[in-house]
Amino acid sequence: MSTVAEHQAAVRALVSSHWRPATEYPPLGAALGRVLADDVRTPIDLPPFDNSQMDGYAVRADAAAGPLRVSGHVAAGDPITAFPGGAVAIMTGAPVPLGADAIVPVEAVGAPGEFAAVDDTVELPAPVEPGSFVRARGSDLAAGAVLLEAGTVLGPAQLGALAASGLTTVPVRARPRVLIVSTGAELAEPGEPLAPGAIYDANAVSLSAAITLAGGIALATGVYSDEPGHLRLALEAAGPVDLVVTSGGVSAGAHEVVRDALEPLGVRFGSVALQPGGPQGLGAITVAGAPTPVLCFPGNPVSSLVSFELFLRPLLRGDRPVLRLPLSASVDSPAAKHQVRRGRLTDAGTVELVGGVSSHLLAAYARSDALVHLPVGLTRAEAGEVVEVWRIDE
Template sequence: MRVGRVGHARYATGDHRERSRVRTVEQHRHDVEALVRDALADRSPEVLRVDPALLAAEPERYRRRVLAAPLAAPIDLPPFANSQMDGFAVGAADLGGAGPVDLVVVEPIPAGRTGPRLLPGTAAPIMTGAPVPEGAVAVVPVERALPAAFPEPGTAARVVLPGDVAPGTFVRAAGSDVAAGAVLHEAGTVLTPARWGVVAAAGLATVEVLRRPRVLLVSTGEELAEPGSALAPGTIHDANGASLAAALGDVGVDVRVRRVSDDARALLAVVAAAADDVDLVVTTGGVSAGAYEVVRDAFEAAGVVFSSVAMQPGGPQGLGRLRLEGRAAALPVVCFPGNPVSALVSFEAFLRPVLQAETSAGTPRRAWSAPMAEAAESPVGKHQLRRGRLDDDGRVRFVGGPGSHLLSAHAAASLLVHLPVGVDRVQPGDEVVVWALDD
C-alpha cells in the first residue's frame, strides 16, 4: 500500500473506499437530526389529567410536556368580577364627589361567596378575590377607610370613604386575563409551571401532550458486566448503559436499557422484541472495522450505514433504518462507539441537540468562545472534542487527556472544547468554541 501526502495529512492511497466514507461532524449531525425528526414526526398524543396530586407525585411525567393540540378557554378568566384588595365595595351613586362619603356597612363578602345587590348609601366589606356584588363599581382599600378596619360581623356600623374613586378601581373584570373561547396555549407549547396553572384555572380536566420519544438503548460487548457484580478476568462494568440512560432521560426520553454480548443473532432478537414499542434504537460498541464488531455484523446488511466521522473521540459511527424480518417498517438506528467518552461525546455532538429540540426537556447547550489557558495539539483532519473547565480568569484548561477511556475526567469537566478540522494547534490566548456540559 502506497502512502501519499497532502499538506500535513497522510493517507493510504490504496484504500479509497475507506477514505470516501469519512464524513464531517456537520454532515453526520445533519443526517442524525433528519433521521430522528422523521422518526418522531408521527408520535401519537398522550392524555394527562390536570391533577395537582399527580403533578406532585409524578414530576418527571409532567415536567415540560409539549401540547399536541391548542387549548381554548372554556370560561372567562377570571370567571367573574372580583376584588383586587381587602376593602369596601361601593356603588356609582356614592362616588364622584370631591369629599368623603359616610356609608352604612352591610354584611361582608368573603372569597368564595356572593353577596346581595349593593344599595346606594351602603358599603360592603369585601375580601380579595370575592365576587364584586351587583350594584358595586369599585373597591376602596380598607387602609383608606375611617375607621381603617372592618367592623365585627353583625354589628351596626358606618364607614367614611373617599368619594373621588373612579369606577373600576381595584376591580378585576371578568375575562380581563383570558376571555372565554380565546386560545390559552398553542400546539407545540411547552407546559411550564405557570402554564399548568393557567390550564387548571380554566377548569380543564385533561390535556393532550406529545408522547415522549421511546428509545431502546443497547450496550454491546462480551466484556461487559452488570454494575455491582464481581468482575471475571477480562471484563469491565457497563458504564455506557448508565451514562447514556441518564443522558437520554435528561432530555425527556423514555428509555429501556438492554445489554448484549458479541452475538449478532441475540442483538437482532433484542431489537426485534422492542421494535413495535420504540421510536429509535441507540447502540454502543461494535461499530469499528475489526473483528467481533457485533453491531456492524448484525446491522450492516440490513440497512444501517457505518462510516468514519472526522472526529476524535467518536470516529466510528453508524446510522440508518434497520430492516427486520417480518416487520414492514424499518427501525431508525443510531450507533455509537463503545468507549465511554466516545459514546458520551457522540451523544452530545449528534443526538442530544435534536432530542432536546423535539422534547423541549432540559436546555440547549450554551456555546461561546473563550481563551485558552494552555497550548495543545489536535490531530490533523479531525474535529477534536476535549474536556475542560474554566479557570478563575475565565480561560479554558483541559481536564484529563484526549483518551476515550478517561471517563472520570469527562465527569469532572464542565465544558466540551472544540478544536475543529483545520485547527491542529492552539496557543494560550487563542479563542476556542466551548459547550457547557453542566447546564
C-alpha cells in the same frame, strides 16, 4: 466528515420519517413531564370574573374623597352581586360587585385587617384610579386564546394553568419506546465480579436515564460480545419499539460489532466533526417486523451521553436552555472539530470546565451542570471570552 448540524438534520429526518407519535389524553395528575401534542385553548376567561387583588373596599372610581357608607361585605366564593353604592368591604379574590371599578386597600382607611361594619362609614383618603387593585376578567387570558402551545413540556405551572381553565385531560404525545443496546466483549453487568480487562457497563443505565428524563420509555439490554450474530439475535428477539439506540462498536477498527452487524443491513457509518462523539451511525433496520430507526453512538460513556444530548434529546424533549457565559479560564480546542466540554456554572457568572477532553471521564461529567460548546474554527478561547453553554441540570 459531516458537521454537527448536518448529522442533526440527518437524525431528525430519519426519526421523523418513522416515528409519528400518537396522541394520548391522560388526566392532569398523570401528565407531569409529558409533551403537548396540540395547542390547548382555554375554554374560559382567566380570571373568569373581576376580582379583588387586595383586602379592602370596592368603590366607584368617580367617588370623591371623604366619608362613604359601608353598604355590604363580599368574601371569596360569594356570588357576583350588583354594587349598592358607597363602599363594599371585600376580601382578596372575592368578585367585584357589578358597577364598582376599583378597590381601596383596607390599610388605606384604617388598621390592616380591621373592617368597618355594614352601615358604618369609612373615610376615603383620595380619589382612586379606575381598575385599581382589580384583577380584570380575562386579564391573564381571554376565552378561546391559546393557553399552551404544542411541544410544551408540562410542569407545575403548566398543569396549574390547565386546571385553572377547568380542563381535566390534556393531549400529549405518546412516549416513544426506545431499545438501548450496549455492546462490547469488555463489558460486565454492575455488581458482578470484574474480570481483568473488563469494565462495568455504564451506558445502559445512563442512556436509559437520559431517555426516561426526555419523556421516553427505555428498554435496555446488553450484548456483551463482539460477535455480530449475537447483536442481530438480540434485535430479532426485541418486541416492537419506536427507536433503537446502540452504544459502542462504531469505529473503523477491528471487532466493531455494531458496524459489522448493521452495515450489511444498510445502516450508514461515518465521522462527525465532533469531540467527543465523532464516530456515528444511523439508518433503518427491521425490528419486530417493522422498519425502525437506529442511532449508533460511540461506546465511551461521555461520547455516548454527548451524542444523546446533541442528536436525540432535541427530538424527544426540545432544545436545552442556552446561555452565553464567559469562561473562567482559557481553553484550547481543535480547529476542525466542534468540541463539547463539561462545565459548571460559578457564582461569579462564569462557566468553569470540569475534567479534561477525554471521553472516558464520566465522573467529571457527573460533577457538571453544563455543556460548553467550542465551535469549529476556534483554536483557543481566553478567560473571559463568551461561549455557548447548555444547562443540563434542568
